[in-house]
Amino acid sequence: MTLQDLIVVLPTVLLSVWAVVLLVVDLWIPAGRKGMTALLAAIGAAASLGVNLMLIGMDYPDTGFGGMAVLDGFSIFANILILGSALLGIAVAYDYNRRTGIERGEYYVLLLLSSAGMMLIVQAYNLIVVFLALELLSIPLYILSGFARPQPKSEESALKYFLLGAFASAFFLYGAALVYGGSQHLDFPGILAAFQGAGGPSLALMVVGAGLILVSLGFKVSAVPFHMWTPDVYHGAPSPVTAWMSVAVKVAGIGVLLRVFIVAFPTIAADMQPVLWGVAALTMVVGNLLAVVQSNIKRLLAYSSIAHVGYLLMAFVPYGNGEVVGSAVTASLFYLLAYGLTSFAAWGVVIAAEQSEGRGLELEDYAGLGRKYPWLGVAMMVAMFSFAGIPLTLGFWGKFYVFQVAIQGGAVGLAVIGILASLLSAYYYLRVLVMMYMRPGEPAARRESWLGLVTIGSAVAVVLLALIPGSIIDLASQALLRLP
Amino acid sequence: MNPLLLVTFFPLVGVIVIMLMKPESKDAIRWVALATSLATFGISLWLLALFNPADPNLQWVYDLPWASSGAGGLQIRLSMGVDGMSLLLVLLTTLLTPISILSAWASVQDRVKTFMLFFLLLEVGMVGVFLATDLVLFFLFWEFTLVPMYFLIGIWGGERRIYAALKFFVFTMAGSVLMLLAILYMGLQAGTFYLPELIANRGAFSGAALWLFLAFAAAFAIKVPMWPFHTWLPDAHVEAPTAGSVILAGVLLKMGTYGFLRFNLPLFPEISLQAAPWIAGLAVIGILYGAFVSYSQRDMKKLVAYSSVSHLGFVMLGIFAMNEQGISGAVLQMVNHGLSTGALFLIVGMLYDRRHTRDMAAFGGVWKVMPLLGALMLIVTLSSMGLPGLNGFVGEFTILLGAFGSSVIGSPWLAGLATVGVILAAVYLLELFERVFLGAQRNPETAGMRDINLREGLLLLPLLVLIFWIGLYPKPFFDLINPSVEQLVALIQTTAVAIR
Numbered sequence: 001m002t003l004q005d006l007i008v009v010l011p012t013v014l015l016s017v018w019a020v021v022l023l024v025v026d027l028w029i030p031a032g033r034k035g036m037t038a039l040l041a042a043i044g045a046a047a048s049l050g051v052n053l054m055l056i057g058m059d060y061p062d063t064g065f066g067g068m069a070v071l072d073g074f075s076i077f078a079n080i081l082i083l084g085s086a087l088l089g090i091a092v093a094y095d096y097n098r099r100t101g102i103e104r105g106e107y108y109v110l111l112l113l114s115s116a117g118m119m120l121i122v123q124a125y126n127l128i129v130v131f132l133a134l135e136l137l138s139i140p141l142y143i144l145s146g147f148a149r150p151q152p153k154s155e156e157s158a159l160k161y162f163l164l165g166a167f168a169s170a171f172f173l174y175g176a177a178l179v180y181g182g183s184q185h186l187d188f189p190g191i192l193a194a195f196q197g198a199g200g201p202s203l204a205l206m207v208v209g210a211g212l213i214l215v216s217l218g219f220k221v222s223a224v225p226f227h228m229w230t231p232d233v234y235h236g237a238p239s240p241v242t243a244w245m246s247v248a249v250k251v252a253g254i255g256v257l258l259r260v261f262i263v264a265f266p267t268i269a270a271d272m273q274p275v276l277w278g279v280a281a282l283t284m285v286v287g288n289l290l291a292v293v294q295s296n297i298k299r300l301l302a303y304s305s306i307a308h309v310g311y312l313l314m315a316f317v318p319y320g321n322g323e324v325v326g327s328a329v330t331a332s333l334f335y336l337l338a339y340g341l342t343s344f345a346a347w348g349v350v351i352a353a354e355q356s357e358g359r360g361l362e363l364e365d366y367a368g369l370g371r372k373y374p375w376l377g378v379a380m381m382v383a384m385f386s387f388a389g390i391p392l393t394l395g396f397w398g399k400f401y402v403f404q405v406a407i408q409g410g411a412v413g414l415a416v417i418g419i420l421a422s423l424l425s426a427y428y429y430l431r432v433l434v435m436m437y438m439r440p441g442e443p444a445a446r447r448e449s450w451l452g453l454v455t456i457g458s459a460v461a462v463v464l465l466a467l468i469p470g471s472i473i474d475l476a477s478q479a480l481l482r483l484p
Numbered sequence: 485m486n487p488l489l490l491v492t493f494f495p496l497v498g499v500i501v502i503m504l505m506k507p508e509s510k511d512a513i514r515w516v517a518l519a520t521s522l523a524t525f526g527i528s529l530w531l532l533a534l535f536n537p538a539d540p541n542l543q544w545v546y547d548l549p550w551a552s553s554g555a556g557g558l559q560i561r562l563s564m565g566v567d568g569m570s571l572l573l574v575l576l577t578t579l580l581t582p583i584s585i586l587s588a589w590a591s592v593q594d595r596v597k598t599f600m601l602f603f604l605l606l607e608v609g610m611v612g613v614f615l616a617t618d619l620v621l622f623f624l625f626w627e628f629t630l631v632p633m634y635f636l637i638g639i640w641g642g643e644r645r646i647y648a649a650l651k652f653f654v655f656t657m658a659g660s661v662l663m664l665l666a667i668l669y670m671g672l673q674a675g676t677f678y679l680p681e682l683i684a685n686r687g688a689f690s691g692a693a694l695w696l697f698l699a700f701a702a703a704f705a706i707k708v709p710m711w712p713f714h715t716w717l718p719d720a721h722v723e724a725p726t727a728g729s730v731i732l733a734g735v736l737l738k739m740g741t742y743g744f745l746r747f748n749l750p751l752f753p754e755i756s757l758q759a760a761p762w763i764a765g766l767a768v769i770g771i772l773y774g775a776f777v778s779y780s781q782r783d784m785k786k787l788v789a790y791s792s793v794s795h796l797g798f799v800m801l802g803i804f805a806m807n808e809q810g811i812s813g814a815v816l817q818m819v820n821h822g823l824s825t826g827a828l829f830l831i832v833g834m835l836y837d838r839r840h841t842r843d844m845a846a847f848g849g850v851w852k853v854m855p856l857l858g859a860l861m862l863i864v865t866l867s868s869m870g871l872p873g874l875n876g877f878v879g880e881f882t883i884l885l886g887a888f889g890s891s892v893i894g895s896p897w898l899a900g901l902a903t904v905g906v907i908l909a910a911v912y913l914l915e916l917f918e919r920v921f922l923g924a925q926r927n928p929e930t931a932g933m934r935d936i937n938l939r940e941g942l943l944l945l946p947l948l949v950l951i952f953w954i955g956l957y958p959k960p961f962f963d964l965i966n967p968s969v970e971q972l973v974a975l976i977q978t979t980a981v982a983i984r
Binding site: 396 | 549550551552624625630634635638639646649650653654661662665671672
């Protein structure tokens with residue numbers, strides 16, 4: 001391992017080493033004072049974020065470990081999102097874990113380890129590394145989902161996530177094996193080069209292999225029809241876990257999906273496009289349709305997160321079109337940022353309003369919330385309008401850019417389906433506001449400074465950043481995906 | 485500072501001040517809101533004084549690159565401009581806003597702070613819609629107006645307010661999301677979102693012009709609302725608080741007709757010419773349907789709401805007559821409808837405040853106890869039904885003249901049928917007047933109703949002055965509208981010649 005290799009994965013290495021050390025240090029931190037662990041974990045994430053930001057200005061090496069990992073603007077941007085959500089995830093978890101009696105130091109360690117897996121996966125340049133990273137990010141997630149044991153809902157959620165997740169991993173391995181069989185390569189540039197060689201690989205093997213990889217990653221980001229686990233896991237897992245993973249996993253999943261397909265499989269875009277088109281359309285329609293009938297806020301947000309993956313996939317559909325692919329990456333990164341901030345605002349309110357033993361999560365429990373807790377109310381209002389894509393929120397610009405990419409890429413039909421699905425979404429997002437502002441009630445919510453800071457801060461960012469969409473899109477458009 | 489930016493964003497000053505105030509100091513909040521909206525009206529009057537009515541082009545064009553849209557160097561611009569048409573509508577907006585705020589003085593006691601915040605935000609959105617010349621900016625303002633109006637109906641509305649608010653939001657959004665796709669498509673094809681450039685480069689997207697026209701028309705037709713897209717309107721109007729109804733009828737509906745004029749006609753003149761007979765047909769159906777349904781209402785507010793469907797039908801007929809008389813009549817009629825229907829909603833609101841019912845059967849003989857309001861109501865009623873000498877007549881007469889002579893609609897029969905609508909308007913409006921103000925006092929409570937106070941009189945006074953002014957001497961108003969209308973008609977005529 002040379003210094004160059006280390007620099008390529010420096011933020012990831014830093015985070016995982018810190019996490020392992022923290023696991024040991026945590027043994028000496030007394031049970032009642034696990035806030036220390038949270039603080040130390042946050043410092044680790046912040047340090048990794050700092051290193052990651054420092055890399056922006058530097059003349060860093062592009063690839064390391066013999067082309068297994070890559071460092072480019074795209075991965076730096078994605079890492080910012082992943083580490084940012086790790087920090088916010090720690091902040092919203094601290095008070096919640098204490099008051100629900102699940103305050104254990106492993107929580108923060110697992111969160112950091114999973115984040116390290118996410119960072120590695122967006123930097124992976126080889127299918128084996130993708131697989132390793134996939135497992136590294138998934139296994140802590142399974143544990144975190146069941147963190148509220150012995151609550152049956154939480155245990156069920158962990159088991160369900162684990163069984164289906166293992167199944168999805170198998171899909172990935174099988175897909176990778178087929179791709180290897182077709183091209184004799186596991187590294188992305190090699191796979192791409194195999195297409196250009198004499199005769200080329202068996203197209204059938206490649207298409208089926210890429211399809212299986214799509215299934216596996218589709219499961220991770222919960223694209224329809226691989227979404228079945230999402231509402232149950234999001235519902236059963238402790239709310240701060242759900243808040244964090246509904247953002248971070250999607251960043252990682254969409255990130256790796258973009259990289260694998262754009263770098264390794266652009267030549268089979270014509271075969272993949274109809275499939276992606278169908279998956280995107282289904283995800284948008286089914287996610288929004290099923291969200292309409294939910295009465296539990298966690299399930300509602302779970303289905304809404306599925307729908308948002310649909311919009312992200314919509315921008316991904318024309319990935320084989322060389323003129324559009326740059327805009328597609330930019331729009332996806334922008335959308336992930338908008339979705340992430342909006343999600344933390346919304347989930348922050350959910351966490352604040354949740355009472356012990358999972359009470360306070362029905363929509364009816366939100367009656368009168370906007371009046372009694374004006375700040376939480378405004379945060380939720382901003383989040384709902386942003387999710388629905390109403391102007392003067394970051395969510396509107398997110399939709400604006402992904403729809404622009406879809407139209408630019410010629411997927412006008414898909415854009416029409418998407419925009420009609422978003423109309424459906426307005427209905428259920430407004431129902432939350434109806435409850436909060438237009439129905440009388442006596443809600444109870446927790447006032448805690450870290451949680452409040454994350455919630456209000458995210459909501460304010462959603463509004464303020466919406467005034468300068470151009471600067472953010474410029475930043476995102478500099479986050480280039482390295483092509484071989 | 486550019487005066488257009490000032491008039492658009494000035495209400496934000498009030499928003500910030502009110503945000504810093506305590507929710508308990510209701511009166512102070514009301515005064516700040518009123519003062520802000522009056523100052524905004526003052527700014528728009530100053531705009532009128534500086535405006536050069538002879539120039540048909542956009543004036544005080546403000547243009548600042550705001551954001552790149554990420555694809556192909558496409559720019560989203562903070563660009564605004566004003567011509568005679570939009571100036572008149574801005575004036576209508578800034579006049580009706582302080583009136584509405586004043587009308588909510590006593591009737592809104594709950595969450596005054598939030599109410600006033602939403603009202604001022606709504607004003608920003610509405611003025612922005614009439615001034616924006618970048619399509620994305622226009623869309624931002626357009627869609628943003630939904631948010632405060634949604635809350636105004638949903639929080640301070642009547643019994644079925646939640647249903648009405650949701651329906652209002654979802655219906656309007658249904659049209660506008662398609663418009664967003666159309667805007668994106670046009671922007672990508674023509675390489676700009678700036679309206680004058682898009683009009684110049686409209687060849688770039690002429691291949692899909694029919695679909696684009698339909699997408700824009702869907703957004704605007706729902707907002708107007710044209711028959712058969714009107715079903716959200718009665719619900720929203722009936723449930724909205726009086727101030728909300730006044731703004732909804734007075735300004736928000738005009739955003740739809742304005743959209744047709746500002747976007748559909750110049751961007752897609754060919755399709756507009758072909759679609760004109762169909763749209764004129766729908767407009768006439770709307771005129772007659774609205775009139776018949778109004779006649780059968782027992783609820784005063786519902787009657788006025790359906791009368792809007794009928795009156796806006798005239799405006800649509802005038803726009804799609806596509807000649808000078810039709811269009812300038814339509815613009816004037818937009819203002820007229822804002823004045824008369826605004827006044828009608830205010831009066832219905834005053835009656836409701838006293839009796840907490842809007843059922844006409846509960847009234848009767850109100851004139852005896854409220855002679856002042858009776859007299860004012862008579863004038864407003866006559867104005868709304870188009871009596872010569874009052875504003876409604878000038879607008880409707882010009883529209884009908886335009887529609888009769890329109891070569892685009894092709895048949896004078898539609899205008900003929902529309903004339904029946906004028907007669908029907910007299911029937912249902914006089915019916916309303918008679919059942920409420922004349923006859924015997926059917927309900928003992930009527931005897932206890934007190935006449936309007938100074939505040940309520942002040943609400944109606946400016947509207948009445950304008951009703952007489954436009955009715956007796958409409959020339960200054962036409963002078964303001966005509967240059968830009970002439971330019972639009974010239975564009976349409978060149979297209980019509982080119983098609984032949």
